[in-house]
Amino acid sequence: MDQLLQAIKDSITIGCLYALIALGYTMVYGILKFINFAHSDVVVIGALSTAVLGERMLHKLAPGATAAWYYGPLLLLLAILICSTVAFTVERLAYRPLRRAPRLNVLITAIGVSLLLQNAGQLKFLFGTEPHPVPMLIDQTATIFTVLGVKFRWLDLAIIGTAIIFMVALDYLVFHTKIGRGMRAVSHDTRIASLMGVPVDRIISFTFITGAALAAAGGFLYALRYQTVTQPADTGWALLGLKAFVAAVVGGIGNIRGAVLGALAIACVENFGAAYLHPGYTDVYVFVILILVLLFRPGGILGKAVVEKV
């Protein structure tokens, strides 16, 4: 029973992290129809800037002490600013010139951008190659309540709460605002959207900025939870990005609500697999699910059967 409860709690927390990252993949795919492989590196930048800026600001903090409450939101805001700037610049310089090029060219460029960000991030004056400890932005052990020996910490609440705020805000943006209407129009048909007077390039930039803001939140929450952030080219990051991508595909790539659903599904598979099968094979469970979804429901949970338009 306690094992079940623990698995549920972990699934939701980790699912929230995956969801924030998966949304960026799915939004860019929805509009430009390509996988932005550099997206996971934006998450890394969010996590590392939280750690590095946090170290700078809080170096006077006594070991083991928790920072004042406002450092968390402040670092989150800074991470969002940095990530959005990076994503905006990447889109502008690397992807926009390829707007009329075959999709494969853009895909290869995305891989190139990803490698560039990883390697540039290792430069000494940026993040370097050492892991960074994250200052205590929230008391890691403070517990709200304990049920059957499973602790519900303020940390869990912070992660779930922040993620939900961002997801609700995104849903509102996309489905209830003018710019969201523009995004959906561009995603359905760029040409017709531009005939409505929708400024397509501006909408694409905005999409990258929004996706990066969510990625920054994901990176920030990751740093909050794991307390140590490894260097930009660490393989763990690639796996994190890949799992979020799998979540987007499982949910139905291009579908915003699907990405959230897919992320929760992936996290459940991982955590229940670890609890009831074997904890050593979590990655295997995730990719088995991907294969099954691709075999039996290639459009994903909320996706429709794909009909290529001619």
Place this chain on the structure above:
Amino acid sequence: MLEVRSLAVKYGAIQALHDVSLKVEKGEIVTLIGSNGAGKTTTLRTISGLIRPAAGSIVYEGKDITRLAPHEIVKLGLAQSPEGRGVFPQMTVEENLSLGAYTRSDHAQIAKDREHALSLFPRLRERLTQLAGTLSGGEQQMLAMARALLAKPKLLLLDEPSLGLAPQIVQTIFKIIRDINAEGTTILLVEQNAHMALKVAHRAYVLEVGRITMQGDAKELAASDDVRKAYLGGH
């Protein structure tokens, strides 16, 4: 109001338009007729900025718009209802309409124009909350036109409004085209249905394999032997 001068458009090695020139004066309905593949849609797309011409220029109200982005052209009052209607199927009728007014921010006036558009197409009013994809072909065409009207165009480009519609609905659509024009909107109408198009238009151009081959008063063209043979099924 609109002057297209010696337009040439190429798709790779294939030249789709050769030296196409046409004029639309304020208040007119001008139609561009021709068979499938003649380059009618290409002409409209080039005017709207979706395709960059290889040569030639497009002047709208004295301003060269040849190199402007599509959304900037819409802002100048030149809206298009695209071929195949192009409504957004996963959005409601209401959302489709508000996309038509995307470039505008004068909310009070938009509300008035929306009312007016709905009075022209009363069937849309009953379907405001319905997804556009669930509408019939005729209703989608009406939606596409109403949506274009919400951009408050001075010049409206209509690409094949009769395509795939039952004859009765075609009659309705063409009557509304006349009404829109009577209210002061200039119209450039692209049609395969030459018979109907020549009935409502003041002037007409005939496009054949990327070239303008005939032009003139719509009534005169409709009476000419060449046009009757090629486009009106006459003998």
